[in-house]
Amino acid sequence: QKPVTVAEYLFTRLHQIGIRSVHGLPGDFNLVALDYIPKAGLKWVGSVNELNAAYAADGYARIKNISALVTTFGVGELSAINGIAGAFSEHVPIVHIVGCPSTISQRNGMLLHHTLGNGDFTVFYTMAEQIACNSARLTTPANIPDQIDHAIRQCYIRSRPVYLMLPTDMVEKKVEGARLEQAIDLTEPPNDPAREDYVVDVVLRYLHAARTPVVLVDACAVRHRVVDEVQALVEKAKLPVFVTPMGKGAVDEDSDAYGGVYAGTGSHPAVSQQVESSDLVLSVGALKSDFNTTGFSYRTSQLSMIEFHSTHCTVRYSEYPGVRMRGVLRKVTERLDVDKMVWKGEGKLPPRVVNKVEDNRDPGQEIKQAYFWPRIGEYLKERDIVVTETGTANFGIWETKFPRGVTGVNQILWGSIGWAVGAAQGAALAARDAGSKRRTVLFVGDGAFQLTVQELSTMIRLGLDITIFLLYNEGFTIERFIHGMDAGYNDIARWQYADIPRVFGATEKQARSFVIKTKDELERLLKDPSFCDGKGVQLVELWMPREDAPRALKITTEVAARTNALVEE
Amino acid sequence: QKPVTVAEYLFTRLHQIGIRSVHGLPGDFNLVALDYIPKAGLKWVGSVNELNAAYAADGYARIKNISALVTTFGVGELSAINGIAGAFSEHVPIVHIVGCPSTISQRNGMLLHHTLGNGDFTVFYTMAEQIACNSARLTTPANIPDQIDHAIRQCYIRSRPVYLMLPTDMVEKKVEGARLEQAIDLTEPPNDPAREDYVVDVVLRYLHAARTPVVLVDACAVRHRVVDEVQALVEKAKLPVFVTPMGKGAVDEDSDAYGGVYAGTGSHPAVSQQVESSDLVLSVGALKSDFNTTGFSYRTSQLSMIEFHSTHCTVRYSEYPGVRMRGVLRKVTERLDVDKMVWKGEGKLPPRVVNKVEDNRDPGQEIKQAYFWPRIGEYLKERDIVVTETGTANFGIWETKFPRGVTGVNQILWGSIGWAVGAAQGAALAARDAGSKRRTVLFVGDGAFQLTVQELSTMIRLGLDITIFLLYNEGFTIERFIHGMDAGYNDIARWQYADIPRVFGATEKQARSFVIKTKDELERLLKDPSFCDGKGVQLVELWMPREDAPRALKITTEVAARTNALVEE
Numbered sequence A, B: 001q002k003p004v005t006v007a008e009y010l011f012t013r014l015h016q017i018g019i020r021s022v023h024g025l026p027g028d029f030n031l032v033a034l035d036y037i038p039k040a041g042l043k044w045v046g047s048v049n050e051l052n053a054a055y056a057a058d059g060y061a062r063i064k065n066i067s068a069l070v071t072t073f074g075v076g077e078l079s080a081i082n083g084i085a086g087a088f089s090e091h092v093p094i095v096h097i098v099g100c101p102s103t104i105s106q107r108n109g110m111l112l113h114h115t116l117g118n119g120d121f122t123v124f125y126t127m128a129e130q131i132a133c134n135s136a137r138l139t140t141p142a143n144i145p146d147q148i149d150h151a152i153r154q155c156y157i158r159s160r161p162v163y164l165m166l167p168t169d170m171v172e173k174k175v176e177g178a179r180l181e182q183a184i185d186l187t188e189p190p191n192d193p194a195r196e197d198y199v200v201d202v203v204l205r206y207l208h209a210a211r212t213p214v215v216l217v218d219a220c221a222v223r224h225r226v227v228d229e230v231q232a233l234v235e236k237a238k239l240p241v242f243v244t245p246m247g248k249g250a251v252d253e254d255s256d257a258y259g260g261v262y263a264g265t266g267s268h269p270a271v272s273q274q275v276e277s278s279d280l281v282l283s284v285g286a287l288k289s290d291f292n293t294t295g296f297s298y299r300t301s302q303l304s305m306i307e308f309h310s311t312h313c314t315v316r317y318s319e320y321p322g323v324r325m326r327g328v329l330r331k332v333t334e335r336l337d338v339d340k341m342v343w344k345g346e347g348k349l350p351p352r353v354v355n356k357v358e359d360n361r362d363p364g365q366e367i368k369q370a371y372f373w374p375r376i377g378e379y380l381k382e383r384d385i386v387v388t389e390t391g392t393a394n395f396g397i398w399e400t401k402f403p404r405g406v407t408g409v410n411q412i413l414w415g416s417i418g419w420a421v422g423a424a425q426g427a428a429l430a431a432r433d434a435g436s437k438r439r440t441v442l443f444v445g446d447g448a449f450q451l452t453v454q455e456l457s458t459m460i461r462l463g464l465d466i467t468i469f470l471l472y473n474e475g476f477t478i479e480r481f482i483h484g485m486d487a488g489y490n491d492i493a494r495w496q497y498a499d500i501p502r503v504f505g506a507t508e509k510q511a512r513s514f515v516i517k518t519k520d521e522l523e524r525l526l527k528d529p530s531f532c533d534g535k536g537v538q539l540v541e542l543w544m545p546r547e548d549a550p551r552a553l554k555i556t557t558e559v560a561a562r563t564n565a566l567v568e569e
């Protein structure tokens, strides 16, 4: 009825679900498709390499709920694969579109560039499948709209990457455009009502009876978008609420209900005391990885645990597969009878979390981790986007109390260094695409920074507002704490970080650099209104002691070293 | 008898086969293993990211016949996978060692960092297997020496990557060290003598009778190390010899026998005339990919073709599977009776190949591709290593006549941009490890350069001698010729290239930069003895017109665009 090209169909769908910028790199198998990006009202972001582009798409999706990445066959997609694997691991929805040789070339097994030279065009697909919740070869025009709609729906609902292989000869094939008038249904399928009601009843029974209930919010609460549901429950029931490191930012840390970061032995004593002595932990979206739990060190009892997941719930040892958390959380809040609750929140909420700046201020001028992170809490503003990298930053941030509305972005499970630089670019762009004027603040180690440094170029080119604290501590400090404190392999080259923005093309207006070696310099910087404005790219080379690490990191790395060394005799 | 640790065993084996430097990045699952690298007499090269490290290992192997790469589970290995796929595609032997979680953690399905969060520790292995000629999980000490020896042997003989998964709890397990006294047998298994003799007879019959025979040397002649065998045959039989683009450098271009680069319609007319009219083309190690053949444009007849491959030979339409070229080539040379040959080389060899500098010098000051590449031929010295990147460089170099002993390094089949920067680092290091003082000269596009720019830091840190011609033509010129001459997606950010070495830590002694905008400046530079010395890192920002491309590139991209656009109705 209304013929449109495959490319138009695809990119229009991306626009409809809220994507405004598409990350990626050109390659001859995707060039023609790229022509259709502006036509669909989308902006093309040429990143500097595909891994950076994938990281940026990951950051974009964490702010705008979904994102898209376009790469070219073989060389492009495989460069991006670590970024996609990270998104899969961490439940981040990215639509990955790979421009590939025409179906004719594939059928003829042609010895094309970007192939393994063996006529096999399925190898990269087979790899990609393993880190995608849906993948499709778009080879038959009649099926393509269905394939695209299905993939996008899966991507969003399951909050994981999908993979679309788009041959050059399909890009301009005509498909039915009338379908575009109806948006893709992105609502989660409802739970079976009887099963859901059953779980709700069980939960309510425990919740009404609990004497010391707490809520613990983890990664998947954010990634599967139930933060509002959690918030409603916490407010109605006046429950104390804690976050895990991966859940940090999900809860208003300025609210009375907020109790701090819980991560087993890495938590502050008051926090672990309260969570571990609770007779009912409502755990939402848990992802209990080693670095999210200080090495599996929870001392909670399964008998006081109710877990809400995106695919199931568990109550103590009872499992309810297929009962997704969203519906349950909503009904629990709705049906909760506050008067029947044994727990009365009033006056019993946890001690207020504060940035312990003064407690950690030592007299010296060195900028120690213990001091820095609480101090940063005072610098942050409402609705900042805070990106932290694997390394000391990911552990230091536990000591930072976020102002209201701050979004925390980290990759604690996958932990690929360099990710945060790309992710910050994507997150800042997503914020701008959403029409907001949020600052993006990145904390990244000097080691990690080197892996993906050129993404600064994209930040500059796009004119994004990103402030980068580069933790300059002469190498891989987190690794030093695991093994090889003085080993050469944990050293890195000394770069002139402050000059980097200029080299990547920034004018004085587009980027500013700062070298901060003392506490006094840091104080001055953090009080400078023009710095705090956060306009453009600001790069702070922040000198920190080489063998200094946040409290929680020391505990975690000890456990990691022990786990690695464990030998069976 | 002589217990040694697994790590000692492995790294000693790498040393025995000639490796002196190991590329890679640390990660907590490989740290303890890294301690054993210096103990085995190897040098650890911490690259700046894993993809760069893989590219560098590729370059190293192309000069020193084999190389090693160490990465960490998941994040590290997947970052490198595109580099390994390239090595697989292009027949480059890399021993890829991945430090992974302990067998105990794996068995327990622990939710560790760098996993997909699903307890599946086989996913990355499954991906890696597809681009390795051998892969092994080192989980049982008793089997490990066999697994290692087998993998290394396969790697070398089949000239392709192998993958070894080394769990943390195996690193220091004891294995039998007495085996180390016997070197791994790296000799190729001999052909079945009867079958080999049969093929040799057939070849000799054709060769004796041929009136206009030629030899065509391609990629796999180099990668499977039969260049000496080819040389012997060419000399004895006084045959004219041509190279394909991927075979460039395999033949002494200063010798009388050398006829030039054959690549179908992209060849110079005198070359295609001679090859295509030949009544016997002895094709050695052919890899007839699109960009190696100007879009499959050979006009040779299968009836005048004998092909020598690493796994088989073919004579006209007769195939001889399992008959490897090395043995056949040797016997053909041995048994050839020059007196019986119809062909008499004397006086009939092809016209001497020269650098056509004057023919291509136009009066303007712009540095055009047509002029640049022959001019570079005059700048190159004996035994230089010449690395060219996918882009205009890979096609321009067809017009450059190499001095004797020059090694050409390119990635025409896989064609992953950014590769050449890493590969140049590895190649230069390999040359130094081999005790030679060769210059490494890199030709890379401004677009490609940006993808892996930080590997300059490693070049500088290692004090390598690498001269970089950065073809500054404001973006993806090769892509412009395929599609989108003025499209925004073919533009790149304007960097201050000349300042990059300093930012990456180079002192004035370690690196020098040059901005060259005119022919006169270029002439002066290429005549400057200190520049020609090639010491340290030298970065030349070479201004070239945006829409200028080598002759052969224009033809090739036209075919590529046509192939991509081909549609079935």
Ligand SMILES: Cc1ncc(C[n+]2csc(CCOP(=O)(O)OP(=O)(O)O)c2C)c(N)n1
Binding pocket: A390, A391, A392, A393, A415, A416, A417, A418, A444, A445, A446, A447, A448, A449, A471, A473, A475, A476, A477, A478, A479, B025, B026, B027, B028, B050, B072, B075, B076, B079
């Ligand atoms: C892609 C990748 N390669 C290697 C690692 C292993 N690794 C984890 S943290 C780290 C060092 C980070 O150093 P830096 O960024 O300087 O942080 P610091 O701890 O010093 O603050 C390394 C090498 C990884 N996680 N990801």
Ligand SMILES: Cc1ncc(C[n+]2csc(CCOP(=O)(O)OP(=O)(O)O)c2C)c(N)n1
Binding pocket: A025, A026, A027, A028, A050, A072, A075, A076, A079, B390, B391, B392, B393, B415, B416, B417, B418, B444, B445, B446, B447, B448, B449, B471, B473, B475, B476, B477, B478, B479
């Ligand atoms: C990893 C990777 N990404 C994308 C491509 C597609 N691609 C091939 S050549 C090229 C442009 C190269 O531009 P440049 O290096 O400036 O070379 P020029 O042709 O301008 O000399 C691109 C983007 C690729 N081959 N590899």
Ligand SMILES: [Mg+2]
Binding pocket: A445, A446, A447, A448, A471, A472, A473, A474, A475, A476, A477
């Ligand atoms: Mg560091």
Ligand SMILES: [Mg+2]
Binding pocket: B445, B446, B447, B471, B472, B473, B474, B475, B476, B477
């Ligand atoms: Mg260019």
